[in-house]
Amino acid sequence: MTMEALLTPNNNNVPTSPVQTTYTSTQRYCSAPNVDIGESKTNLIINYLPQGMTQEEVRSLFTSIGEIESCKLVRDKVTGQSLGYGFVNYVREEDALRAVSSFNGLRLQNKTIKVSYARPSNDQIKGSNLYVSGIPKSMTLHELESIFRPFGQIITSRILSDNVTGLSKGVGFVRFDKKDEADVAIKTLNGSIPSGCSEQITVKFANNPASNNPKGLLSDLEAVQQAATTLVPLSTILGAPTLRATAGGIGPMHHAPITSKYRYSPMGAITAVSQPTATLPADYLTTSALLQMSQLNALAGLNPFATATAVPDFTASLIAHQQQQHAVAQQHAAQTASPPATNGQVAGLAAHAQLSALSASVAATLPPSDTAGYCLFVYNLSSDTDDTLLWQLFSQFGAIVNVKILRDLTQQCKGYAFVSMSNYTEAYNAMLSLNGTNLAGKTLQVVFKSSTPYRA
DNA sequence: CGACGGGACGC
């Protein structure tokens, strides 16, 4: 994964005008954000959320843009598992617009979320997804859509492709805006032969993913196995129970809030790899353990400093971010940004050494009370830093519990902030990946918050 | 590249 790619929301999709869906020759999916919603300019639908992300985490992320009226993560009625999408209704239209601009295309853990206007609630929406088979292997998504477009507004479409070869499997999905549009499409197209083709296509309503997924019970195990290949559990080093298993999100408990007033309790631990036991003192996370873990992670190919030759630079992303903010900032005033777009690059090894030095005598810091999570101290921020930027930077590595930017009397950032993340490993990875990077011409410093004052 | 329709505003 290139670092340049880390912070690249789809800024091209700023919905100031209807989005033209673009296609490449090999594209097999289509999921353009809604733009031309006539009403409901405050209500957003969020798709492709990471599996473990909770409603409160979604709320926290989107509240960084502005006041929200409601937030609903849609979950399986029986298991409570997130279905990976939800709704965020803002108080103000301009905040909803900024949320689309800022967060559509944002990479969260292993997902790229989609943020678009929710269609007005309508009983015709449900069950309008079609399963199409018999698609000629050479047919493009664009061609498939052109067959279905006469029957209504297509919300999403996709042609499945072979994981290995990347070639079309000849089956796909077309989701219409309304069920009766899907109905007519079935009646007209099922058993038909598209022009220029030789075989019939089959068109029917798609199954509910939850009801036909035999791998459902395996997904947790697969996730654990996948995690085991990319991250070294702390227990390997410490002989201690594993913390929550890694990025990516797994079971419904994965991001369960830590309710203990005291130390971390591994209530969300993955049963396959850990035993819930006593609490884990913060001083368990010694410097040597951190360094060993760093080395082991480097062996696993996880540590970006192990392979990267240059420190990533978020200047371009920052400018894009600021442009977004400026584009809609008229009512929000007080934006006196002057982005110093210097392109300073620092050697990765130097940054790593710096990290080691800063981590000395520093243990993972658990906030004292109600704000559960592992708290990172983020320094060398420019005076115009805002919450959303930090959300975008850090949420790539996992769930953020809280972002706190310290400001002076004129609301200028005092140069530092605290970012609390619910998962230790994710916070650690954020530190490894972001410390020493360039943000707005400054070398960002990210370390676990010290439990004692800096000059103690 | 992945799962786009909840809940409500009374029954």
Added chain:
DNA sequence: CGACGGGACGC
């Protein structure tokens, strides 16, 4: 150059 919050705990 410089370098770690705030609310609320309740004696």
